[in-house]
Amino acid sequence: MILSNLEQLRVNDVRWRDGKAFSLTYSASDEAQQLSETAYRMFSHENALNVGAFPSLKRMQQDVLDFVLQLLQAPASGAGFMTSGGTESLILVVYGALQRAIAQRGPERLNEQGFNVVLPSSAHAALEKGCTYFNIESRRVPVGADWRADEQAMIAACDENTILLVCSAPQYPQGVVDPMEFIGKEAQRRDIPFHVDACMGGMLLPFIAPRDMPWNFSVSGVTSMSVDLHKYGYSAKGAGVIVYANKELRQHQTFLTTNWLGGMYGSSGILGTKSGGPIASAWALVQYFGVDGYRTLALTARKTTLELAHQISLIPELVLRTQPDTTLLCIGAQNPNLLSVFLVARELREFGWFVDEQTPPDSLHLTVNVVHENKVDEFINDLKKAVERALLRSSDSAFEAPLPYGSV
Numbered sequence: 001m002i003l004s005n006l007e008q009l010r011v012n013d014v015r016w017r018d019g020k021a022f023s024l025t026y027s028a029s030d031e032a033q034q035l036s037e038t039a040y041r042m043f044s045h046e047n048a049l050n051v052g053a054f055p056s057l058k059r060m061q062q063d064v065l066d067f068v069l070q071l072l073q074a075p076a077s078g079a080g081f082m083t084s085g086g087t088e089s090l091i092l093v094v095y096g097a098l099q100r101a102i103a104q105r106g107p108e109r110l111n112e113q114g115f116n117v118v119l120p121s122s123a124h125a126a127l128e129k130g131c132t133y134f135n136i137e138s139r140r141v142p143v144g145a146d147w148r149a150d151e152q153a154m155i156a157a158c159d160e161n162t163i164l165l166v167c168s169a170p171q172y173p174q175g176v177v178d179p180m181e182f183i184g185k186e187a188q189r190r191d192i193p194f195h196v197d198a199c200m201g202g203m204l205l206p207f208i209a210p211r212d213m214p215w216n217f218s219v220s221g222v223t224s225m226s227v228d229l230h231k232y233g234y235s236a237k238g239a240g241v242i243v244y245a246n247k248e249l250r251q252h253q254t255f256l257t258t259n260w261l262g263g264m265y266g267s268s269g270i271l272g273t274k275s276g277g278p279i280a281s282a283w284a285l286v287q288y289f290g291v292d293g294y295r296t297l298a299l300t301a302r303k304t305t306l307e308l309a310h311q312i313s314l315i316p317e318l319v320l321r322t323q324p325d326t327t328l329l330c331i332g333a334q335n336p337n338l339l340s341v342f343l344v345a346r347e348l349r350e351f352g353w354f355v356d357e358q359t360p361p362d363s364l365h366l367t368v369n370v371v372h373e374n375k376v377d378e379f380i381n382d383l384k385k386a387v388e389r390a391l392l393r394s395s396d397s398a399f400e401a402p403l404p405y406g407s408v
């Protein structure tokens with residue numbers, strides 16, 4: 001009864017397992033999904049807060065980390081932690097940079113002038129969250145006409161209070177990989193930590209990045225990277241990784257206290273108690289796919305993205321904001337005065353599709369993964385119909401505000 005009620009509750013949810021969602025969810029195959037869910041169930045009530053009690057979870061986290069370290073071409077000194085995902089990783093990067101700055105420059109500096117993080121306007125909102133939580137200035141630098149970070153402008157925006165530089169591989173909104181070699185060089189020269197957010201790309205770019213698109217620890221000056229297993233690792237939600245170039249950099253993000261009546265308390269991340277489920281799910285899928293499996297998944301998702309991009313470019317009312325570097329697509333209206341892309345998104349919902357809406361500029365956003373491999377024709381047909389219907393409703397301004405990316 002309770003379980004059938006749960007089934008009933010989800011009747012209006014988007015059918016992501018059928019490839020109807022270009023957002024929020026990822027699905028590799030029924031078999032992988034079942035493996036992930038079984039592994040999750042086995043460890044769902046185990047607590048990763050204290051791996052002394054659960055050496056299994058310690059081992060699994062180390063195995064997942066080792067796998068990701070290899071994909072990122074991390075140095076032998078590379079060290080990291082599993083996190084609950086991109087947002088926690090990025091908040092921790094800001095926190096770690098703040099702690100390092102306080103350790104190096106003294107706490108009085110924080111009160112005198114305040115610190116800042118220099119990042120492109122495209123870097124993920126979770127960095128804004130981190131800066132807000134720790135009262136640090138988020139110094140956003142406009143991206144270039146190609147949506148990529150403006151390396152010169154970012155370095156020009158740094159001053160003696162800059163504690164962190166950030167680039168993305170790729171950035172979420174338009175899906176392009178930022179150039180980063182000049183920033184890396186300058187970050188190293190000025191001794192500023194430099195984070196590359198590869199939450200989206202970390203499990204894709206090892207297999208699809210062209211040679212002339214450096215994005216990982218092979219870039220001099222990169223001090224940390226974030227990668228999500230619950231995106232293109234296809235694991236259950238709650239699995240990410242943060243990797244530092246060495247343990248000295250990593251130590252600033254860990255937290256230890258004895259200032260209460262409960263003894264020594266330590267944790268590597270923001271959460272205290274955390275489920276072993278996501279860790280077991282990520283571990284199981286890393287074993288299941290391995291490097292070769294993830295290569296196949298990445299190439300399939302990339303091929304599907306390029307097919308979609310090609311088909312979308314043939315629809316005269318729409319325009320691709322840029323050619324995709326990875327598996328993210330950003331779509332605008334050829335003439336925004338005639339067509340609201342947000343109305344197109346609402347019409348797509350009528351056909352069961354869920355796509356993200358974002359601004360500025362007003363755009364649709366698609367996160368493509370292997371579940372969409374055989375969905376291209378069906379989606380494109382419905383997209384054309386959605387455009388026609390939206391054109392008829394173009395005076396209907398009630399629906400023109402985009403749906404938010406998250407919820408409160």
Ligand SMILES: Cc1ncc(COP(=O)(O)O)c(C=O)c1O
Binds near residue numbers: 085200
């Ligand atoms: C580039 C990038 N960084 C960070 C995040 C945040 O990840 P999460 O929502 O899993 O916390 C996302 C999410 O899409 C992302 O695309």
